[in-house]
Amino acid sequence: MESYNSEGEYIESCKRRALLPRGFLASTTSLTFFPVEKKVPDAMKMNLSLILLKEKSPLFAAVFTRNAFPGAPVRIGKELLSRDRVRGILVNNRIANVCAEGGVEDARLILAELGRLLECEKYDFFPSSTGIIGWKLPVKDMISSLPSLIEGLQDESIFPVARAIMTTDSYPKVRSFLHGEGRTVGIAKGAGMIEPNMATMLSFILTDVKLDREGMREMLHRVVEESFNRISIDGDQSTSDMVIFLSSGKVECDSVVEYEDELKELCRKLSEDVVRNGEGVGHVIQVTVINAPSEAIARGVGKAVVNSPLVKTAIFGNDPNVGRIVSSIGDFVGNSLAGNTELAVSPGFIRIASGLLFMERIAIRVGKKMVFENGVFKIDEETEKFLSDYFKDCALDSEGKRFPAHDRKVEIEIDLGSGREESTVIGSDLSYQYVRENADYRS
Amino acid sequence: MESYNSEGEYIESCKRRALLPRGFLASTTSLTFFPVEKKVPDAMKMNLSLILLKEKSPLFAAVFTRNAFPGAPVRIGKELLSRDRVRGILVNNRIANVCAEGGVEDARLILAELGRLLECEKYDFFPSSTGIIGWKLPVKDMISSLPSLIEGLQDESIFPVARAIMTTDSYPKVRSFLHGEGRTVGIAKGAGMIEPNMATMLSFILTDVKLDREGMREMLHRVVEESFNRISIDGDQSTSDMVIFLSSGKVECDSVVEYEDELKELCRKLSEDVVRNGEGVGHVIQVTVINAPSEAIARGVGKAVVNSPLVKTAIFGNDPNVGRIVSSIGDFVGNSLAGNTELAVSPGFIRIASGLLFMERIAIRVGKKMVFENGVFKIDEETEKFLSDYFKDCALDSEGKRFPAHDRKVEIEIDLGSGREESTVIGSDLSYQYVRENADYRS
Numbered sequence: 001m002e003s004y005n006s007e008g009e010y011i012e013s014c015k016r017r018a019l020l021p022r023g024f025l026a027s028t029t030s031l032t033f034f035p036v037e038k039k040v041p042d043a044m045k046m047n048l049s050l051i052l053l054k055e056k057s058p059l060f061a062a063v064f065t066r067n068a069f070p071g072a073p074v075r076i077g078k079e080l081l082s083r084d085r086v087r088g089i090l091v092n093n094r095i096a097n098v099c100a101e102g103g104v105e106d107a108r109l110i111l112a113e114l115g116r117l118l119e120c121e122k123y124d125f126f127p128s129s130t131g132i133i134g135w136k137l138p139v140k141d142m143i144s145s146l147p148s149l150i151e152g153l154q155d156e157s158i159f160p161v162a163r164a165i166m167t168t169d170s171y172p173k174v175r176s177f178l179h180g181e182g183r184t185v186g187i188a189k190g191a192g193m194i195e196p197n198m199a200t201m202l203s204f205i206l207t208d209v210k211l212d213r214e215g216m217r218e219m220l221h222r223v224v225e226e227s228f229n230r231i232s233i234d235g236d237q238s239t240s241d242m243v244i245f246l247s248s249g250k251v252e253c254d255s256v257v258e259y260e261d262e263l264k265e266l267c268r269k270l271s272e273d274v275v276r277n278g279e280g281v282g283h284v285i286q287v288t289v290i291n292a293p294s295e296a297i298a299r300g301v302g303k304a305v306v307n308s309p310l311v312k313t314a315i316f317g318n319d320p321n322v323g324r325i326v327s328s329i330g331d332f333v334g335n336s337l338a339g340n341t342e343l344a345v346s347p348g349f350i351r352i353a354s355g356l357l358f359m360e361r362i363a364i365r366v367g368k369k370m371v372f373e374n375g376v377f378k379i380d381e382e383t384e385k386f387l388s389d390y391f392k393d394c395a396l397d398s399e400g401k402r403f404p405a406h407d408r409k410v411e412i413e414i415d416l417g418s419g420r421e422e423s424t425v426i427g428s429d430l431s432y433q434y435v436r437e438n439a440d441y442r443s
Numbered sequence: 444m445e446s447y448n449s450e451g452e453y454i455e456s457c458k459r460r461a462l463l464p465r466g467f468l469a470s471t472t473s474l475t476f477f478p479v480e481k482k483v484p485d486a487m488k489m490n491l492s493l494i495l496l497k498e499k500s501p502l503f504a505a506v507f508t509r510n511a512f513p514g515a516p517v518r519i520g521k522e523l524l525s526r527d528r529v530r531g532i533l534v535n536n537r538i539a540n541v542c543a544e545g546g547v548e549d550a551r552l553i554l555a556e557l558g559r560l561l562e563c564e565k566y567d568f569f570p571s572s573t574g575i576i577g578w579k580l581p582v583k584d585m586i587s588s589l590p591s592l593i594e595g596l597q598d599e600s601i602f603p604v605a606r607a608i609m610t611t612d613s614y615p616k617v618r619s620f621l622h623g624e625g626r627t628v629g630i631a632k633g634a635g636m637i638e639p640n641m642a643t644m645l646s647f648i649l650t651d652v653k654l655d656r657e658g659m660r661e662m663l664h665r666v667v668e669e670s671f672n673r674i675s676i677d678g679d680q681s682t683s684d685m686v687i688f689l690s691s692g693k694v695e696c697d698s699v700v701e702y703e704d705e706l707k708e709l710c711r712k713l714s715e716d717v718v719r720n721g722e723g724v725g726h727v728i729q730v731t732v733i734n735a736p737s738e739a740i741a742r743g744v745g746k747a748v749v750n751s752p753l754v755k756t757a758i759f760g761n762d763p764n765v766g767r768i769v770s771s772i773g774d775f776v777g778n779s780l781a782g783n784t785e786l787a788v789s790p791g792f793i794r795i796a797s798g799l800l801f802m803e804r805i806a807i808r809v810g811k812k813m814v815f816e817n818g819v820f821k822i823d824e825e826t827e828k829f830l831s832d833y834f835k836d837c838a839l840d841s842e843g844k845r846f847p848a849h850d851r852k853v854e855i856e857i858d859l860g861s862g863r864e865e866s867t868v869i870g871s872d873l874s875y876q877y878v879r880e881n882a883d884y885r886s
Contacts, residue, residue, distance in 0.1 A: 039824050068780075068802050069773030069818075099769060101819050133766040134820035237774045309752070309873070323576035323682075326542060330512030331680045359511050375512075376544050377577035381482050430752075 003406040010171060010403035017176040018159035021183040021208035023248025025052040027152035028164035031145045033138035035095075046094040046131075047164035048142060050114075050149050051204060051246070056085035056124060059210070059247035061217040063224045071096050071200075071240040072103035073127040076111075080126060081217075087124040089204060089244055090114060092142065093167050093189075096200060098133035098239045106137045113143045117150055126244055130167055130189065130200035133239060158206065162187035165202060170402050173273040177262045182209035182251035184263065188270045190241075200240035201228065203270055209259060210249040219260050220245045227267035230299075231275050231426045232307055243267075272426055276396065276404050281428040283315050283394050284409035290422040291415050293357060297337065298423035301414060304332035306427030315410055316429035318395065320387030322371045322379060325364055325412065333357065361417030366390070367410070446849040453614060453846035460619040461602035464626040464651035466691025468495040470595035471607035474588045476581035478538075489537040489574075490607035491585060493557075493592050494647060494689070499528035499567060502653070502690035504660040506667045514539050514643075514683040515546035516570040523569060524660075530567040532647060532687055533557055535585065536610050536632075539643060541576035541682045549580045556586045560593055569687055573610055573632065573643035576682060601649065605630035608645060613845050616716040618709045622702050625652035625694035631713045633684075643683035644671065646713060652702060653692040662703050663688045670710035673742075674718050674869045675750055686710075715869055719839065719847050724871040726758050726837050727852035733865040734858050736800060740780065741866035744857060747775035749870030758853055759872035761838065763830030765814045765822060768807055768855065776800065804860030809833070810853070 004010040020026060028049040034041035062081060064074045080086060090111065097103045107129075112122035129137070162172035169189050176185040190201035211219070224243055253259055276284050287306045292298035305311055308328035314321040337357075364372040367390040371378050394410045409426075447453040463469060471492040477484035505524060507517045523529060533554065540546045550572075555565035572580070605615035612632050619628040633644035654662070667686055696702055719727050730749045735741035748754055751771035757764035780800075807815040810833040814821050837853045852869075 037823070066777035067770060067773035068776035069769050070777075098766070099815070099818060099820055133770070134822060237778055239770050239773055323541070326512050327510060327576070327682050330510035330682055333511035334509035334513075335680055372542070375542060377542055379577055380480070 004403050007171075007401075007403040014162065014172055014174040015157065015159050017174045018157045018162065018185060019176070019183065020155055020158055021185060021206050021248060022250040023054050023208055024206050025054060025153040025155050026050065026158050026161050027052075027149050027154065028160045029145050029149045029152060030164075031141050033141040035135055035138070037135050044094060046092055046138070046142075048145050048149055049091045049161045049164045050088060050153070051091070051158070051161060051206065052088040052118075052153060053086070053246060053248055056087050056120070057246065057248055058085045058213055059216060059249050060086050061220040061245040062126065063220055063243045065237050065239060065241035067237050067239045067241070069099060069239050071098035071129060071133070072100075072107050073097060073129050074240060074242060075104055076107055077126050077128075077242060077244075080123060083123055085124070086126065086246070087118065087120050089126045089128055089246070091128040091161070091165055091202070092131075092137070093165055094131040095129060095135045095137055096131045096133045096240050097129040097137050100134055100136045102136070106139050109139050110137070110142050114146055117146055128202055128242060128244070130165065130202055130240060158185055158187055161204075165189045168279055169277050171277060171404065173270060173277065175266045175269045175273070177266055179209055179259050179262055180251070180254040182207060182253065184209060184266065186266050186270050188274050190238075190274055200238045201274060202241070203228065203243045203267075205243070205245045205263070205266070207245075207247045208250040209247060209253050210251060211247055211253055211256065211259070215256065216245065216247065219263065223260065223264045223267050226264055227271045230424060231271045232303055272407065272409070273404075275426050275428050276407065278428050280431045282396055282431045283391065283429040284396070285312075285315060285412065285427045285429060286409045286424060287412045287414065287427070288422065288424045289414045289416060291417050291419055292421045292423070293416070293419035295421045295423055297357070298416070298421050299425065300336060301329055301332055301416070302423050302425035304328050304336070305412065305414065306425050309430055312428070312430035315391055316431045318388050318391040320366075320379070320384045320391070322364065322366065322377060322387075326372055329362065329414065330359075333359070357416065357418045363415040363417065365413040365415075368413075447846050450614070450844075450846040457605065457615055457617040458600065458602050460617045461600045461605065461628060462619070462626065463598055463601055464628060464649050464691060465693040466497050466651055467649050468497060468596040468598050469493065469601050469604050470495075470592050470597065471603045472588050472592045472595060473607075474581075474584050476584040478578055478581070480578050487537060489535055489581070489585075491588050491592055492534045492604040492607045493531060493596065494534070494601070494604060494649065495531040495561075495596060496529070496689060496691055499530050499563070500689065500691055501528045501656055502659060502692050503529050504663040504688040505569065506663055506686045508680050508682060508684035510680050510682045510684070512542060512682050514541035514572060514576070515543075515550045516540060516572050517683060517685060518547055519550055520569050520571075520685060520687075523566060526566055528567070529569065529689070530561065530563050532569045532571055532689070534571040534604070534608050534645070535574075535580070536608055537574040538572060538578045538580055539574045539576045539683050540572040540580050543577055543579045545579070549582050552582050553580070553585050557589055560589055571645055571685060571687070573608065573645055573683060601628055601630055604647075608632045611722055612720050614720060614847065616713060616720065618712045618716070620705045620709055622652055622705055623694070623697040625650060625696065627652060627706065627709065629709050629713050631717050633681075633717055643681045644717060645684070646671065646686045646710075648686070648688045648706075648709070650688075650690045651693040652690060652696050653694060654690055654696055654699065654702070658699065659688065659690065662706065666703065666707045666710050669707055670714045673867060674714045675746055715850065715852070716847075718869050718871050719850065721871050723874045725839055725874045726834065726872040727839070728755075728758060728855065728870045728872060729852045729867060730855045730857065730870070731865065731867045732857045732859060734860050734862055735864045735866070736859070736862035738864045738866055740800070741859070741864050742868065743779060744772055744775055744859065745866050745868035747771050747779070748855065748857065749868050752873055755871070755873035758834055759874045761831050761834040763809075763822070763827045763834070765807065765809065765820060765830075768857075769815055772805065772857065773802075776802070800859065800861045806858040806860065808856040808858070811856075
């Protein structure tokens, strides 16, 4: 558990974590542009950032959104995975370059110029964009900014980039760990969406630890599956989400197994940071489903609960409305799991591919307190008081604050009592502020 | 299109529609009770209603929630389907009788007494309950109220019942139609949930038109599938949802095919009424998906869009954020449809069981205006202005009003361009009021 008393205290802790691993440079700059989409254009500001390997490296991996309308950076990035080596990542905020005419060509024009300036090729850089979708990148202005971006390169800290990639984030997010002599640092932005942005979840992880190229790609997939892919704020996966993992390979790895555990922990912390900083988030909610017939069922139940607007609003209001948890489990099991055949649900259990799921065996604990067992609620006034106090204690009260007060979260455990698999998902409550931030008209 | 200028005008229109078909009686009463769940009990009020056939009838059908934690009334109701004849429905609000210890036994005690008073059996009545879940019914108080309930039976109007079954509904919902000499009337309550209620969706449809017993059951399933099962406010199906359809069989049916169409129209209107009266609903949203490879895909895309918190909040804010519609389609196709294999999504199309779904062929119209085509947005300032005005025109401004001002809705059409199937789903926006109503602590 960590807590911070002031913005300064939080920023200092981020800066301490933000030291660049060996072999990396970073820079950021900002530019002003006039969007072509506006008849009467208003000047807008964009941050442009560069994460650069001192030398090209074959050690890189990436995981992209599964959204079937991917943005231009995702389309280009997927192609780069077959390259022998890459040099770095060029990131902009403000415009996401999604479903805009000629978006791929525009990104390539900018990368080609970056390649020319750094004596590389346009295929040596991952592009990454977040912001308004449907709009075109200000290609000329971005190209004009590249020389000053390159001039600003430094080898000390990723912190300025962590701050520059923010859109609606209220604070930067940086996590790091040491593995022997090696150093790994990760930054992230997003999620939750604010108008007019699709709040892309971007994360960049840099290390000087030497890993096997294929092994590192498989490792990233496994790690993302158990961290970034376990968070859910809007229930939506945006058109531009990506996690990029680069290694300079300067330091030998002591233990790949241990490294993977440490990387998973880093990604879990970053993904919780992302949820905690989601727009209008008042509580972080963690749902752990245990003793499930399959991991997929565990994850499905967890997501159904953590995405239920009714569960989310109840927790926002510090309301011990356990009925909504029960109802969302029942809805998932009866509808999504059992499909559309009413016959599949017998009183007491449902037949699923892997066997039987006994509804009467389901037990629910909130804040470690048993609230539902044997098909009946275990709720009296005392329990309601406990739950309400527990929710209040986990509340973030983040309105107006530009730092997280603490990293406590509401913990819900659902014991399905019908197997040995489990899954944990992280989500957030649903607040007035969420609606306000997501409803305001572009201006 | 209908519109109402005052509560009185709306109520009058409901009363005109509410005439009982031949062979039916109805009554409602209210009672005060002290919930056993409270250590220091506060008196609470409950409405109890009875819908009674003058004589037992074999012509009855029911569709129940698929939620795998069904309430006691759903458990009992499912069993009744195998009975030869039934006499009616006993409905209470305030307590839903879900996951409460001995809930089935409690409901049976009350029905047994009702049966004794009416010289029937306890198995002759559908029980129906809506309200707090986890609490026990006030069995004694309910039994004490039965004589006055029976005394109040009248054969004129279902309107008092339509009003008595309301929980958080702000106005009663009644629809009816004539078929030759026959009369059919339907009432509904719900949906959307307000603390501490699980806003059960209840609908009771009464007719004097004579139908075939099995045919009427199949008809109800088909009709519900295309009406009540196409609405989605919270994304959740509650533990107590039910639709009961009773016929006194007094009037011969001219045309069963036409009757089914008329019944479907009645159910669609009732289900739209339910959405329009959902807590904090500012806009009703209708998503029609056409030219889909399958009906299931059409419905899935429609539900993904209509349930997306981001689409919902944008429409609440009258914000023409078409990007969110595109993103939610892409998320559904890339994740739910393509499953978890990233490989299934190729640039431009995805392979599905029934063939190919070409992403570039997807076109989106909002208010009949094309806003997305060939993978690119068709949005300029004029279109944005049109959309914003269109959303404003569809807004309900229902805050504080106890009647619906009009029945306009936001119409979104998604043309998948990859097949011939279609589906229409109805949902609502996401407003401050929704969060407020769903977050307030029980008191």
